[in-house]
Structures are given as C-alpha cells and as structure tokens.
Amino acid sequence: MDSATGSSSAASQSESYEIVVVGGGVAGCFAAATAADQGADVVQIERKSEAKAGHIACGDAMKSPTDPDLYPGPIDMTAIAATDDVLIDGNIDQIEWWDEDIGVKKVLPYDSGSNVVDRYEFGRELLRQTATLGVDQEFNTVVNGVVQGEQVEGVEAVRDGRPVTYHADLVIDAGGSLSTVMAAVDFDELAAAPETTFEEPQYRQFGSAYREVLVTPEDVPYDNALVGKPLEELGYVWYFPRTAREINVGLGFQMSEEPVELVDRLREDIRDRPEYQGAEHAEVDGTADKLGAALGLRRPLDSMVAPGYITVGCNAGATHPISGKGIRGAAVTGFSAGKHGARAVREDEDGFVSEADLWPHNYFVYVEHGLGTTIASKDPYNVAAANAGMENVRAAVALLPETEIADVVSSAEDSFGITNAVDLASGVLRNAVDLYRNDVFEQLDTSKRAVLATLGDFVQTRIYADRLERHYANYPETREEFFEWRDTRDALDAALDEQIGIPARDSKY
Numbered sequence: 001m002d003s004a005t006g007s008s009s010a011a012s013q014s015e016s017y018e019i020v021v022v023g024g025g026v027a028g029c030f031a032a033a034t035a036a037d038q039g040a041d042v043v044q045i046e047r048k049s050e051a052k053a054g055h056i057a058c059g060d061a062m063k064s065p066t067d068p069d070l071y072p073g074p075i076d077m078t079a080i081a082a083t084d085d086v087l088i089d090g091n092i093d094q095i096e097w098w099d100e101d102i103g104v105k106k107v108l109p110y111d112s113g114s115n116v117v118d119r120y121e122f123g124r125e126l127l128r129q130t131a132t133l134g135v136d137q138e139f140n141t142v143v144n145g146v147v148q149g150e151q152v153e154g155v156e157a158v159r160d161g162r163p164v165t166y167h168a169d170l171v172i173d174a175g176g177s178l179s180t181v182m183a184a185v186d187f188d189e190l191a192a193a194p195e196t197t198f199e200e201p202q203y204r205q206f207g208s209a210y211r212e213v214l215v216t217p218e219d220v221p222y223d224n225a226l227v228g229k230p231l232e233e234l235g236y237v238w239y240f241p242r243t244a245r246e247i248n249v250g251l252g253f254q255m256s257e258e259p260v261e262l263v264d265r266l267r268e269d270i271r272d273r274p275e276y277q278g279a280e281h282a283e284v285d286g287t288a289d290k291l292g293a294a295l296g297l298r299r300p301l302d303s304m305v306a307p308g309y310i311t312v313g314c315n316a317g318a319t320h321p322i323s324g325k326g327i328r329g330a331a332v333t334g335f336s337a338g339k340h341g342a343r344a345v346r347e348d349e350d351g352f353v354s355e356a357d358l359w360p361h362n363y364f365v366y367v368e369h370g371l372g373t374t375i376a377s378k379d380p381y382n383v384a385a386a387n388a389g390m391e392n393v394r395a396a397v398a399l400l401p402e403t404e405i406a407d408v409v410s411s412a413e414d415s416f417g418i419t420n421a422v423d424l425a426s427g428v429l430r431n432a433v434d435l436y437r438n439d440v441f442e443q444l445d446t447s448k449r450a451v452l453a454t455l456g457d458f459v460q461t462r463i464y465a466d467r468l469e470r471h472y473a474n475y476p477e478t479r480e481e482f483f484e485w486r487d488t489r490d491a492l493d494a495a496l497d498e499q500i501g502i503p504a505r506d507s508k509y
C-alpha cells in the first residue's frame with residue numbers, strides 16, 4: 001500500500017494500491033496472486049469473514065487440478081491437491097445420465113484426473129497461498145461503489161462497518177456472477193472511442209444453481225461417477241460424491257427459462273431415494289453446508305476490459321460448469337487479468353490504463369490460452385437445446401447411442417462424415433425401437449418427428465459451433481479490429497438462428 005490517510009475515528013478512510021482485486025474466490029485469488037507475483041502492490045477485498053471466506057456454492061467437481069495449463073500461475077495447485085482435506089475423491093472415472101422416468105441410463109467414460117474436492121478447504125488453501133505471495137487481504141469488507149473518471153480509479157467499500165475508499169490504477173472485478181461492482185460502473189462515461197468494447201452481460205447469460213452436502217448412512221453405489229438427471233427446464237440435478245458417504249447434491253438451470261424453485265425441487269428429487277434416507281447435512285464453520293448462487297452458463301463476454309477495469313471468472317461468463325470449466329475458467333481468467341493487468345499498470349506512461357492497454361487479457365483468454373474460445377464455441381448447443389424444449393432434448397439423448405453422443409457434439413469438421421452418419425443412424429434406429437416399445441414419446445408428450453428434427457438441429461448446430469470456434473480462434477490481437485470481428489460473429493449468430501428457427505425474441509441474449 002502506498003499511502004493511508006484519515007484517522008481511525010474519521011468518517012472515511014482512503015488507501016492506495018496499484019491493483020484492487022474484488023473477490024476472494026478462485027478468480028480473485030488467481031488474479032491477486034499472479035499480479036503480486038509480477039511485483040504489483042495488490043489488495044484483495046472479500047465481503048465474508050476470514051473464517052467463512054472460501055465457502056462458495058459449487059458442485060465440487062474439478063478437472064485435473066494439477067494440470068498447469070488448466071490452472072496457470074504462481075498458485076501451487078500440486079501442493080493444494082496434495083492436502084488431504086481438499087482433494088477428497090480421486091476416483092471419478094465416468095459420467096452417468098439417468099433419465100429415470102423413461103428408463104434411460106447412459107454411462108460415458110470421463111478422463112482420468114477428474115476429481116471432487118472439498119470446495120471450502122480448497123478455497124481456504126487458495127486464500128492462504130495468495131496471502132503468502134504478498135497480497136494484502138481485507139475480509140469483512142463489502143465493495144458498494146466505484147470511483148471513476150475517464151477510467152475506473154478505485155472502489156468504495158465498507159470495512160468492519162466503516163467506509164473506506166481504495167484508489168488504484170486498475171480494478172480487477174472477481175466478485176462472482178452478477179457482480180455489484182460491475183453494476184456500479186458507468187461504462188458509457190469511461191474514455192473509450194468510439195465506444196467501450198466492454199460487453200455488459202444480461203441475466204439470461206447466467207444460470208441459477210443450488211447445492212447441499214449430505215452425509216449418507218451407507219455408501220452410495222455411484223461413488224466413481226458424476227451423476228446427472230434432467231430437470232423440467234434446461235438444466236439438471238446432480239449427485240457428485242466427495243466420498244462414498246459424502247455427496248454434493250444440487251441442481252441448476254439456465255436463466256432464460258422459467259424459474260425453478262431450487263430447494264423444493266431438490267427435496268422432491270431426493271425424498272424417495274433410499275440412499276438419502278437418514279442423511280444429514282455436512283457442516284462448514286458450524287453451519288449446514290448448503291448454498292445457492294447464479295453462475296455463468298453461456299459464452300464469455302466479447303470483451304472483458306474497460307478503462308481501468310477487468311472482469312474475470314463467473315462475472316465474465318468465462319466459466320461453464322456443465323462442461324467442467326467452472327473452477328478452471330475462473331483460474332485461467334484470473335491468472336490472465338493478474339498477469340496482463342500488472343503489466344499494463346507497470347508499463348503505463350500516461351496515467352491512463354486504457355482498453356488497448358488491457359487488451360492482451362482478452363487475447364490471452366480467447367487465443368493464447370483458448371479456454372474462452374472453447375466455451376464460446378459450444379454455446380450454440382445452449383441456444384439449440386433451449387429452442388428444442390426439454391422433452392425433445394431428453395428424447396434425443398435417449399435416442400443417441402452412448403458412443404456417438406460425443407461425435408454429434410464435438411467434431412471439429414464442418415460436415416458430418418458419411419461413416420459417422422451411418423453409425424449414428426443405425427444406433428438411433430436401434431434405440432428408437434426400444435423407445436417405441438416403452439412408450440417413451442408419449443410419456444414425454446412429444447413425437448418421433450419432433451425428436452428427429454431436434455437431432456437434425458443438433459447436427460446443424462455442430463456445423464455452426466465449428467465455424468464459431470474458428471472465428472473465436474481469430475479473436476483480434478488489437479482493439480481496433482474488434483468491432484469488425486464482432487459484426488462477423490453477430491452474422492454467424494444470425495445464420496444459426498435462421499437455420500434452426502430461433503424466434504426473434506430469443507435470438508440475442
């Protein structure tokens with residue numbers, strides 16, 4: 001910290017740092033630790049108490065925690081993963097999809113290196129390492145406003161009941177989904193010609209989710225699997241076993257759909273399951289371990305930077321938990337903001353940290369690392385699935401043979417090869433006969449024609465997903481080229497909408 005003014009009895013205190021990081025979650029820790037490691041003077045602000053910080057709503061499923069490409073930067077993930085309290089289950093090797101109402105169970109192999117962690121202990125280890133790397137940490141401190149002129153210049157906060165202003169050259173907003181910090185910035189008033197590139201998200205880009213950690217009296221039979229089950233809206237219920245008797249159970253859905261009463265719906269789901277009879281809540285810091293939150297479920301923001309400001313993690317939409325990228329999306333974007341933010345501040349000569357100065361953050365996320373591109377290019381499936389309706393998505397999944405599910409949604413080719421088509425068709429036919437025999441189409445209140453149309457839309461969607469992937473992989477290296485790049489992307493969106501018949505009201509989220 002460069003300076004502190006005001007006395008302890010004064011109404012408002014003022015402190016100055018090079019970088020203020022708001023949020024003590026994964027993105028905040030990776031950002032603060034990386035910036036400090038690069039030599040910046042950093043404060044990390046967290047609204048929770050020191051004891052409760054690290055307690056985050058999360059399904060606890062984490063892919064390959066020791067892979068440095070997935071968790072880059074100075075945080076020592078190998079040491080964290082070696083901590084017994086953090087890494088609970090090293091045993092997950094499959095994903096199971098149970099659609100019990102229609103008698104469907106799909107079992108897909110899941111790469112080794114996927115784990116379920118104790119999210120609270122993991123969060124606490126991250127905070128400890130971040131402090132060790134030289135970051136000042138302020139707990140019980142709630143950011144409730146920003147200081148801004150031509151750029152964002154700091155944040156207003158209340159620390160232990162007293163107002164404090166933190167001045168900084170750069171604010172990294174890691175406040176989680178729908179951050180109140182971002183909401184406080186007036187982006188139109190920042191100096192960025194012809195307009196700011198920063199994309200202010202809408203609520204439809206997020207999901208809503210809730211989870212509890214339950215301790216069961218007996219071992220569950222699926223302790224090596226991440227189990228998913230359909231919800232009536234676009235989303236799913238999960239059972240993620242931390243151990244054979246400690247299960248993270250939860251559910252989430254996309255906010256573009258009708259709201260689901262999450263807690264009641266979860267109760268309804270587990271009420272009659274034998275393994276949860278007599279189960280009790282695990283405790284965290286003396287209270288039952290249950291939490292809900294919004295989360296990023298759609299594509300990352302087109303641009304995450306504005307003058308003096310970068311947003312990361314869930315708030316930047318750079319997290320997609322359904323495809324295992326929630327925690328690591330926060331890690332990658334946090335790392336990038338810390339690294340490129342510290343450099344922009346260090347090299348700044350005109351006292352103005354512009355969008356162009358911060359642009360390497362966007363470029364890293366989309367091109368140099370590429371996680372942003374991976375998440376963004378899968379988003380057409382969210383669009384297509386929401387358009388098809390959950391009944392058709394469920395029937396389509398039931399029709400698809402397990403081995404071909406990945407082919408339909410993950411090929412890098414622009415056209416669907418003849419061999420794939422023949423394999424797929426024969427598998428679909430086989431499953432269709434079974435579904436007929438079991439009256440599945442009637443149960444789901446849909447028709448074979450509608451479900452086949454949905455499958456056709458998914459194949460078309462895959463072609464657009466591949467095109468989008470190539471477009472995002474060409475994300476502009478400089479800010480000047482951004483506007484043209486965005487126009488082309490918008491044209492690709494419009495083409496997908498037309499191809500699969502997205503109504504105008506749903507075409508832009």
Ligand SMILES: Cc1cc2nc3c(=O)[nH]c(=O)nc-3n(C[C@H](O)[C@H](O)[C@H](O)COP(=O)(O)OP(=O)(O)OC[C@H]3O[C@@H](n4cnc5c(N)ncnc54)[C@H](O)[C@@H]3O)c2cc1C
Binds near residue numbers: 024144294
């Ligand atoms: C129910 C649920 C289940 C999930 N399951 C998984 C999963 O199984 N696997 C996976 O990879 N991902 C999962 N995710 C997503 C994952 O948890 C998030 O992507 C990740 O935690 C995002 O990290 P973050 O640092 O961006 O935000 P957060 O973890 O939300 O951290 C934000 C921090 O900022 C603090 N903060 C917010 N506002 C202020 C303020 N005004 N002042 C001071 N501090 C503030 C908060 O207290 C919090 O500590 C799940 C999310 C939810 C909600």
